[in-house]
Amino acid sequence: MTGELSPIDTAKYVAARRAADMVEDGMRVGLGTGSTAAWLVRRLGERVRDEGLRIKGVPTSTRTAQLACEVGIEVVSLDQAGWLDLTIDGADEFDGDLNLIKGGGGAHLQEKIVATASDQMVVIADAGKEVETLGAFPxxxxxxxxxxxxxxxxxxxxxxxxxxxxxxxxxxxxxxxxxxxxxxxxxxxxxxxxxxxxxxxxxxxxxxxxxxxxxLFIDICDKVVVGYGDGRVELRDINAGTIELDQLADGAGENLFSDLAD
Ligand SMILES: O=C[C@H](O)[C@H](O)[C@H](O)COP(=O)(O)O
Missing domain, CATH: 3.30.70.260 (ACT domain)
Structure with missing residues (x-):
């Protein structure tokens, strides 16, 4: 089960879970696409179910829309939402200025529209996505x-x-x-x-x-939550220009995932 996640999936999971904590009651939230964003959507679904979190989610693909509905998130279109408080999405690469390459899953058109219509865009990524110069990823x-x-x-x-x-x-x-x-x-x-x-x-x-x-997402992303295979999480903030260390759990291991459903 989830305790058997590979280091990369562990990194994606801890980044997504940390970013899910940034979502507050009443927010209109852009929901990204891809394997990392899927962890986020599942976690938000848990918060809706367990904490009574009330959010409106704007999906960036049919895949994400389907998953969001399955986990109980209220799904609305971007036009219904109007403007979003926060978008959380994955990325294929990010650099030191938090510029991105996205679209490995073919969803970057809707993702860019949704992120641009948000007060804030937070990217969730495993540490392997960080590059000095964009472009190794097609x-x-x-x-x-x-x-x-x-x-x-x-x-x-x-x-x-x-x-x-x-x-x-x-x-x-x-x-x-x-x-x-x-x-x-x-x-x-x-x-x-x-x-x-x-x-x-x-x-x-x-x-x-x-x-x-x-x-290419230029000057759109505000923060990147970076996950590592050992459960560590770092926050890169474009405004603060600092790196904050955040320990999600006591360490790697099954306890990290004990709150996840099968
Ligand atoms: O089109 C897909 C999106 O831009 C994804 O956010 C990106 O490809 C990252 O996907 P993953 O989290 O699966 O690595």
């Missing part, structure tokens, strides 16, 4: 299906002028067919290796016709 770019090959050519031409090490854009597949996002689009994964100027790249990519949104 950068997802959502493109509309019409003329996607032309869009890819235009992106690769634009990359030639950018401070990146690679310029290839690969169509994400789901088995034999192109991957399709919740919005009915495709994803091009850009293998850049190193992004010298992420802010400039984000702007350039979104100017290519056919591009809907790229997975």
């Amino acid at each position: 950068l997802p770019v959502e493109v509309i299906p019409f003329g996607w090959q032309t869009t890819r050519t235009l992106i690769e031409e634009a990359l030639d002028t950018m401070d990146v090490l690679g310029t290839s854009a690969a169509l994400r597949m789901n088995g034999e067919a192109p991957f399709v996002t919740d919005e009915g689009n495709h994803i091009l994964d850009l293998h850049l290796q190193r992004i010298g100027n992420a802010r400039q790249l984000a702007l350039v990519l979104n100017q290519v016709p056919g591009v809907v949104e790229n997975g």
